[in-house]
Amino acid sequence: MAAPPSTTSTQTVISADLVRGQLRKLQPRKAAGPDKLCPRLLKTCAAELGEPLQRIFNLSLQLGRVPTLWKTSCIVPVPKKNCPSELNDYRPVALTSYLMKTLEWLFLSLLRPQVQHAQDSLQFAYQAGVGVEDAILYLLHRAHSHLDKGNGTVRILFLDFKDDRGCKTITVQYVFITWSLLPSFYCYILILRLYFYSHC
Incomplete structure (x- = not known):
């Protein structure tokens, strides 16, 4: 059985500056996820949270695990019209952790350059500037x-x-x-x- 990855030699993949930059891009008016950390707080404290979150994110990538709360989402029904009368008048909105979203965005920015050469030229979904x-x-x-x-x-x-x-x-x-x-x-x-x- 393979031994778990060692945490003694931590290789930095995500820098603190990248974390701070991503936190400053958050929209403060968005609703918080299950962890109750609203994006306004994360954006305001981006300078102080950069290094602690960098260690957590890099450790998460090294171990291949994320906290359970980060994978949890709250489904909130949002009405499509002013006076909803049936279930189809609502659309479900999933509220997830902004820490998890930040980690996903940072990891995507590292992963995309490595796989860009293998992408199909006719792929229109999940591409920046293409729709x-x-x-x-x-x-x-x-x-x-x-x-x-x-x-x-x-x-x-x-x-x-x-x-x-x-x-x-x-x-x-x-x-x-x-x-x-x-x-x-x-x-x-x-x-x-x-x-x-x-x-x-």
Whole structure:
């Protein structure tokens, strides 16, 4: 059985300056997590908390563990409208520890440069400065470039995974795009829309 990692030779991965800088980026008006540490306090005391949190964060990375409270979240229902009357009028918001969020952001800043060379160039999710609009523009550009060649068709399959009150929903949309009589327009025909429910 492998011995647990030794804590005598602590290799600094995260510096105190990085911790202070990340704490100063916190938004003070946000709600506190289960540990009751509000971001206003962490931001105000960033200079004093930099070194203690640096030791805790580095030890956590070295041992491969985080405190249980940091992994806990409080689910708070937030109304979508002024006068909610049913459960669907609320959206669940998970309040998690800002210490855990700070550690995640710092670790991500260290991890991203190491894996950036292996990322797919067509990955639009979880990328800085890239979003859904970029994915849609890329898809439309590919479809229109193919249709501009004339007498072509494009078939697109959309999958949407949703969890609504414990019911796993998969929405499948099959779109058939073909060249219309006018070259400047395309005819979008919705062929199939299916719903699958499971694990209710």
